[in-house]
Amino acid sequence: MSKAPWQFTASEALQAFSKDDLTVEDYAKSLLKRIEERDDAVKAWAYLSPDQVLEQARALDKIPKAQRGPLHGVAVGVKDVIYTKGMPTQHNSPIYKDDQPEVDAASVIMLRHAGALLLGKTTTTTFAANTVGTKTANAHHPNRTPGGSSSGSGAAVADFQVPLALGTQTGGSVIRPASFNGIYGFKPTWNAISREGQKIYSLDFDTLGYYARSIEDLELLSDVFGLKDDEPPTSIGNGVKGLKFAFFKTPQWSHAGPNLKKAFEDGKTQLQEAGAQVEEIDAPPGFENLAKWHTCVLYSEGRVNFRPLYQTAKHLLPQDLVEHVEEKHGYTRKDSLEAFDGIASWRPKWDAIAEKYDAVVVPSVPDEAPEGLGHTGSAVFNAVWTALHVPVVNIPGFKGEHAMPVGLSLTTPRYRDLALLNVAREVASVWVR
Amino acid sequence: MSKAPWQFTASEALQAFSKDDLTVEDYAKSLLKRIEERDDAVKAWAYLSPDQVLEQARALDKIPKAQRGPLHGVAVGVKDVIYTKGMPTQHNSPIYKDDQPEVDAASVIMLRHAGALLLGKTTTTTFAANTVGTKTANAHHPNRTPGGSSSGSGAAVADFQVPLALGTQTGGSVIRPASFNGIYGFKPTWNAISREGQKIYSLDFDTLGYYARSIEDLELLSDVFGLKDDEPPTSIGNGVKGLKFAFFKTPQWSHAGPNLKKAFEDGKTQLQEAGAQVEEIDAPPGFENLAKWHTCVLYSEGRVNFRPLYQTAKHLLPQDLVEHVEEKHGYTRKDSLEAFDGIASWRPKWDAIAEKYDAVVVPSVPDEAPEGLGHTGSAVFNAVWTALHVPVVNIPGFKGEHAMPVGLSLTTPRYRDLALLNVAREVASVWVR
Numbered sequence: 001m002s003k004a005p006w007q008f009t010a011s012e013a014l015q016a017f018s019k020d021d022l023t024v025e026d027y028a029k030s031l032l033k034r035i036e037e038r039d040d041a042v043k044a045w046a047y048l049s050p051d052q053v054l055e056q057a058r059a060l061d062k063i064p065k066a067q068r069g070p071l072h073g074v075a076v077g078v079k080d081v082i083y084t085k086g087m088p089t090q091h092n093s094p095i096y097k098d099d100q101p102e103v104d105a106a107s108v109i110m111l112r113h114a115g116a117l118l119l120g121k122t123t124t125t126t127f128a129a130n131t132v133g134t135k136t137a138n139a140h141h142p143n144r145t146p147g148g149s150s151s152g153s154g155a156a157v158a159d160f161q162v163p164l165a166l167g168t169q170t171g172g173s174v175i176r177p178a179s180f181n182g183i184y185g186f187k188p189t190w191n192a193i194s195r196e197g198q199k200i201y202s203l204d205f206d207t208l209g210y211y212a213r214s215i216e217d218l219e220l221l222s223d224v225f226g227l228k229d230d231e232p233p234t235s236i237g238n239g240v241k242g243l244k245f246a247f248f249k250t251p252q253w254s255h256a257g258p259n260l261k262k263a264f265e266d267g268k269t270q271l272q273e274a275g276a277q278v279e280e281i282d283a284p285p286g287f288e289n290l291a292k293w294h295t296c297v298l299y300s301e302g303r304v305n306f307r308p309l310y311q312t313a314k315h316l317l318p319q320d321l322v323e324h325v326e327e328k329h330g331y332t333r334k335d336s337l338e339a340f341d342g343i344a345s346w347r348p349k350w351d352a353i354a355e356k357y358d359a360v361v362v363p364s365v366p367d368e369a370p371e372g373l374g375h376t377g378s379a380v381f382n383a384v385w386t387a388l389h390v391p392v393v394n395i396p397g398f399k400g401e402h403a404m405p406v407g408l409s410l411t412t413p414r415y416r417d418l419a420l421l422n423v424a425r426e427v428a429s430v431w432v433r
Numbered sequence: 434m435s436k437a438p439w440q441f442t443a444s445e446a447l448q449a450f451s452k453d454d455l456t457v458e459d460y461a462k463s464l465l466k467r468i469e470e471r472d473d474a475v476k477a478w479a480y481l482s483p484d485q486v487l488e489q490a491r492a493l494d495k496i497p498k499a500q501r502g503p504l505h506g507v508a509v510g511v512k513d514v515i516y517t518k519g520m521p522t523q524h525n526s527p528i529y530k531d532d533q534p535e536v537d538a539a540s541v542i543m544l545r546h547a548g549a550l551l552l553g554k555t556t557t558t559t560f561a562a563n564t565v566g567t568k569t570a571n572a573h574h575p576n577r578t579p580g581g582s583s584s585g586s587g588a589a590v591a592d593f594q595v596p597l598a599l600g601t602q603t604g605g606s607v608i609r610p611a612s613f614n615g616i617y618g619f620k621p622t623w624n625a626i627s628r629e630g631q632k633i634y635s636l637d638f639d640t641l642g643y644y645a646r647s648i649e650d651l652e653l654l655s656d657v658f659g660l661k662d663d664e665p666p667t668s669i670g671n672g673v674k675g676l677k678f679a680f681f682k683t684p685q686w687s688h689a690g691p692n693l694k695k696a697f698e699d700g701k702t703q704l705q706e707a708g709a710q711v712e713e714i715d716a717p718p719g720f721e722n723l724a725k726w727h728t729c730v731l732y733s734e735g736r737v738n739f740r741p742l743y744q745t746a747k748h749l750l751p752q753d754l755v756e757h758v759e760e761k762h763g764y765t766r767k768d769s770l771e772a773f774d775g776i777a778s779w780r781p782k783w784d785a786i787a788e789k790y791d792a793v794v795v796p797s798v799p800d801e802a803p804e805g806l807g808h809t810g811s812a813v814f815n816a817v818w819t820a821l822h823v824p825v826v827n828i829p830g831f832k833g834e835h836a837m838p839v840g841l842s843l844t845t846p847r848y849r850d851l852a853l854l855n856v857a858r859e860v861a862s863v864w865v866r
Contacts, residue, residue: 083536103516103534106633109741194738196633200539203624203636226740230765305627307659308542332663333848337781344777348770415766 005030010074010163010217017073018065024073024117028057031075031119035161041142043135044156046080047087048120056117069115071224076111077156077165080121081128081149081199082208084108087118091199092126092134095313105197107166107208107225114224119162122152125376128168129201129302130320133373139181140404144369147177148376150209154181157211164221165211170201170298172365172382174209175409178394180369180377182405184428185211186218186421189414190389193225202301204340205294205386215425218393222417229415233422240426241275243358248281250362251288252380257367259400266398267361267408267431274430281360284353290346291380293339294387299329300336343387350388351413359410359423362392368400385409391417393424397431438463443507443596443650450506451498457506457550461490464508464552468594474575476568477589479513480520481553489550502548504657509544510589510598513554514561514582514632515641517541520551524632525559525567528746538630540599540641540658547657552595555585558809561601562634562735563753566806572614573837577802580610581809583642587614590644597654598644603634603731605798605815607642608842611827613802613810615838617861618644619651619854622847623822626658635734637773638727638819648858651826655850662848666855673859674708676791681714683795684721685813690800692833699831700794700841700864707863714793717786723779724813726772727820732762733769776820783821784846792843792856795825801833818842824850826857830864 005027008016016022032050039045060073083089085108088100104112111118123134128149136151138144139158146155150167154177157165167174169187178185187209195208208225212218236243247268249256256264272278302324309317310325323329331339354360363381370377385392391414394407410427412420438460441449449455465483472478493506516522518541521533537545544551556567561582569584571577572591579588583600587610590598600607602620611618620642628641641658645651669676680701682689689697705711735757742750743758756762764772787793796814803810818825824847827840843860845853 101534101536103536106738106741109745113741113744191636191734191737194633194741195636196738196741200627200629203628226737228766230767301624304624304659305539305629308539308546308627308629311546312542333661334663337784337847341777341781344774344780347777348774351770414770 006034006160008163009214010071010212010220011214013074013163014072024057024060025054027073028053028075028117031162038159038161042137042139042155042159042161044122044152044159044161046090046092046121046123046152052086053117053119060115060117063115069113071111071114071116071220073115073117074164075119075162076116077119077122077153077162078108079128079150079153079165079167080124081168082107082166083197084118084121087121089121092124093316095309095316103197106194108197110225122150122156122165124151125149126318127199127201127321128170128173130318131376132318133376137373138369141369143373144371144404145180145373145376147180147369149173150177151376153211154178154183154185157213158183163213164217167209167211168198169207169209169382169386170205171386172379175364175382175392175394176377176379178211179364179396179405179407182396182407183211183213184215184218184396185209185394187386187392188222188227188417189391192227192415192417200305202298204297204301207386215421215428219421222421227417229418233419236422236426239274240271240430242277243423243426244277245271246279246281246357246360248360248362250381250384251283252291255366255378255380256363259367259406260363260365263398263406263408264363270430271427287346289342290384290387293342294383296331296335296339297343299324300331303327347388347414350390354390354411354413359412359420359427362409362411364394364407364409368402368404368406385411389414391420393420395424395428395431397428439467439593441596442647443504443645443653444647446507446596447505457490457493458487460506461486461508461550464595471592471594475570475572475588475592475594477555477585477592477594479523479525479554479556479585485519486550486552493548493550496548502546504544504547504549504653506548506550507597508552508595509549510552510555510586510595511541512561512583512586512598512600513557514601515540515599516630517551517554520554522554525557526749528742528749536630539627541630543658555589555598557584558582559751560632560634560754561603561606563751564809565751566809570806571802574802576806577804577837578613578806578809580613580802582606583610584809586644587611587616587618590646591616596646597650600642600644601631602640602642602815602819603638604819605812608797608815608825608827609810609812611644612797612838612840615829615840616644616646617648617651617829618642618827620819620825621655621660621850622824625660625848625850633738635731637730637734640819648854648861652854655854660850662851666852669855669859672707673704673863675710676856676859677710678704679712679714679790679793681793681795683814683817684716685724688799688811688813689796692800692839693796693798696831696839696841697796703863704860720779722775723817723820726775727816729764729768729772730776732757733764736760780821780847783823787823787844787846792845792853792860795842795844797827797840797842801835801837801839818844822847824853826853828857828861828864830861
C-alpha cells in the first residue's frame, strides 16, 4: 500500500508535487487531518489555523513549475520563539499572549522564499529558556516528555504531523527532543545561519536547528539556509567502511542511564561490524571545565537578556528567569569572562582533536524520555557541544527497555556541517533499521 | 540668561521636572521648536511625529511624582535600526520603507520603563552596515559628514535637538559620530546590554551604544540599562591627579591626520600638566592581526545575515552588502574561524595589559570630519576595540584646523564600564573647556 501524503518526508512530498501526483492543497489537507486525529494526544502546536494553511497551499499551487522554490509546498513547523508574519509568536509566556509583530525571522524569510508551506507554530518551553514542560507529549507515549525546549517541533515531526520543523538550541533544546522522539535533529555550526528574529537567551549559544525524519531532508533544509563547507563533502557510497569514528563518553558519563549505556555499546559494535574504524577517546585535560563554563555564561547572559521583561512583567516571568536577573547564581562579571574566554580557547583545541575522525560519537541524552510532562529532561550531554559551536546531529535507531527511542549524536569540527550530514547518512544506514 | 529647555542635558531636565520648573510637554515643545529651526540644516531624523511626541509628553506629565521613572520625561532619539512600537523602523532601506512591526527592542523596553520620552528615529547608514552617507549633516558644518552609521543620533545630540540618543557600533559607528560632532559617545562592553531588536550585521561585534553631552548623562543611561561593574568605582574627586594613563597610537597610526596628531599630543600634555601619570605604549607582538581579523569576521557574518534580503530583494541591497553575500571578499570558513578564534585569544591578553592603567587613550578618528556627505569616514581606529569587546568612550574637547571637533577615546578592560565613565569624567574636566 502506498504512503499517505502525511507520511511523506519532505523529499518525497517534493517528488510528488513535481510529478503532479499531488497538489499542495491535498497534501495540506492530509497533514491537517493527521493533526486533527492526533492533536488530543500530542498537543504539539501553539498556533495552527487550518484556513490559513489551506489559503497558503492554494496560493502555492498556482505558482508555475518553473518558478517554484526548492521547498515548494513542503510543510514546516516553526518553534514559537521565532517570529512569523501572519501568526502570533507567544514564547509560551502570558507576557506575549496573542502577540503578533509583523516581522519574519531570517530563517522564516528563507523558508518562504524557498516556497515552504508554513504550517504553524510549535510549542516551546517559556522563552526556550527553562525545562518546565509544555502541554506537549512525546510522540511515542502520552505520559513521557517530548523533551525541550523545542518540544512541539520534535513531537510533531516524530508524529508525522509535519515533515520538517525549526527548533533552537542554547543547552540541548534541539538534540534532546530529537533523541526522545526518535527523529533526526541537527544543530549546525553556531552563527552559520542567521538567528535574527529569534528570542535571545544567550547570544553565544543560541543556535537555530531543525528536525526531519531523514538525513536527506536535513540536507534539503541546510541548502535552503545556505550552509556550505569550505570543501564539498565527497560522496561516500561505501557505507561506513573505512570511516573513522571516536566514541567519547564525555566527563558527564556518570549521568548515563542503562539505556544510553546499551545504545552507546550497540552503536559502537554495529559500526565496527559494518567495517568502520572505531576508537574510544578520553577527555583531554581541562575539558571538564566546559560544562560549568557553559552554565556560567548562560546565567550571565540570561541576566542581561531577561532584564527588560523582569522590569516590566516580573510577576509573569518563571522563577528561574527571575533568579537569572537577580543574580541568585552569584556569578561575577569576572567569572563570566573567565568562562567566556575559557570556552573560546577550547574551540580550536577541540576542532583539532575532532578533525582526526569522520565524526565523534557522543551521547544525546542520559536515557529514554523520562515519565511525566512536567520536566523536559536533562541537557547535560549537549551543553558542551553548544558552547563549542560545533555541528551536532542526532541519529535515532536505538530503543530503551520501555521501547522508547534513544539516539546518539555525531559531531565534527565547526563548519563541517555538510560533511557531518554526509557521514550521518552512512551511520544512519547502519543504526536505523 | 538661563538656559532654554532644549539646551538642557538629561540630568538638567530631570532636575527641572522634579522641581516643577518645567512640564514634559513644555520641554517637548522646546525641543520640537529647536528641531523645526534646525532640521533643514542637519536632517538628523528618519521619523519624527510632533503630535505623537506631545501625546507621550502629556501622558508622562500625568504620572504622579512617586511613580516616575529615573528617566522621567527625558527625550531620547533612537537609531533607525532599533525596533520601536508605534514608530516605523526603516533601516535606511527601501526594503523596509514605512515598515512598522509592533515590537520594542530590549533597549527601548528599558527606556520606556524608565519613563523616557521617545522623540523619534534617527538616521542610519543602510542597515548600519556601510559607510555611504545619509541625508544628515554634521552639527557643526553643513557640508561635513556627521560620521556613521549612527549619523542622526550623533548629529541630533550635538545640535541640541535631543540630549540622549541610541546608536550601535559594529566597526566605529558610535565613536566616530561622537568625535566628528564633538560629543560624548559610549560603547559599553559587548553583550552587557541586550541587543535584542536591533538589526544584525555581526553578532560578535554589534554593540548598543549611546550619546550625550555630559558624562553624567551617560552614567544616567548606563544605570537605566543595568550596567554594573564587579566593584563599584571609587569616587576620585581629585581630578586626574595620580591617575595612570597609557597613550596608545595603535598599529593604525599611519592613518592619523594632523589634527588627530595634535589632539593626541595636546591630550597627553594636558593630562600630565594636571598631575596624571602618562606613558606611551607600543602594540604587543601580534596585536596588528586584530584589524584584519575584524574585517574577516565582519564580512563572514555579513554573508550570513544579509542572505535572506539578498534572496528576496537583491536589487534593493547596496552593492557592498551584495558582495558580502556573494563572498567577493574570498574569505573561507577556515579564515573566519582563524579570525574569530584569534580575536577571542586576544581579549584576555589585552585586558591584562589595559588593567595596569586607569584608562588607555586611543584615537577616535583619523582627523576632523571629512568634507562632503557622501561618505561617513573611516572606522580604522575603532574596529579593534569593537572586536575586543572592551568599553570605549569618546571625549570631545579638541578642535582641528577647520574648527571641527576631534575627540579621543578612553578604554578599559571588559566590564569596567562604570569605572571607565568615572575616569572619563575627570579626563573631561581637563580636556573639555
